[in-house]
Amino acid sequence: MTRNMICIGCPMGCELTVEVENGAAVSVTGNTCGIGKKYAETEVSAPTRMVTSTVKSDSGVPVPVKTAAPVPKEKIFDVMKDIKAATVKLPVRIGDTAVENAAGTGISVIVTKNCETA
Numbered sequence: 001m002t003r004n005m006i007c008i009g010c011p012m013g014c015e016l017t018v019e020v021e022n023g024a025a026v027s028v029t030g031n032t033c034g035i036g037k038k039y040a041e042t043e044v045s046a047p048t049r050m051v052t053s054t055v056k057s058d059s060g061v062p063v064p065v066k067t068a069a070p071v072p073k074e075k076i077f078d079v080m081k082d083i084k085a086a087t088v089k090l091p092v093r094i095g096d097t098a099v100e101n102a103a104g105t106g107i108s109v110i111v112t113k114n115c116e117t118a
């Protein structure tokens with residue numbers, strides 16, 4: 001089976017063609033660099049995404065957050081539910097944990113901006 005996809009590794013957006021056998025990539029073409037090859041291989045076997053959002057704070061100011069690593073695509077909805085349910089106490093610093101073990105993935109959601117108390 002052949003799958004076509006756009007690499008999301010950088011703004012160049014290379015058009016990738018992936019030959020897939022038994023759920024794994026056996027060849028990748030169209031990529032300009034190794035990131036595209038890795039992206040295509042992961043995308044056909046176990047697709048993942050970084051999740052970015054905001055979490056509530058005790059002062060009402062929304063705090064920007066992201067997952068510390070890409071999460072399995074099928075877990076994104078559950079990760080967002082955990083983010084929506086969370087509240088952080090200000091002040092927070094970049095890298096502070098907002099949600100531990102989001103949706104049981106073993107991946108934390110971390111703060112991406114320093115926020116002081118209002």
Ligand code: SF4
Nearest residue numbers: 007009010013014036
């Ligand atoms: S293959 Fe490399 S150059 Fe092309 S979009 Fe992906 S990261 Fe960018």
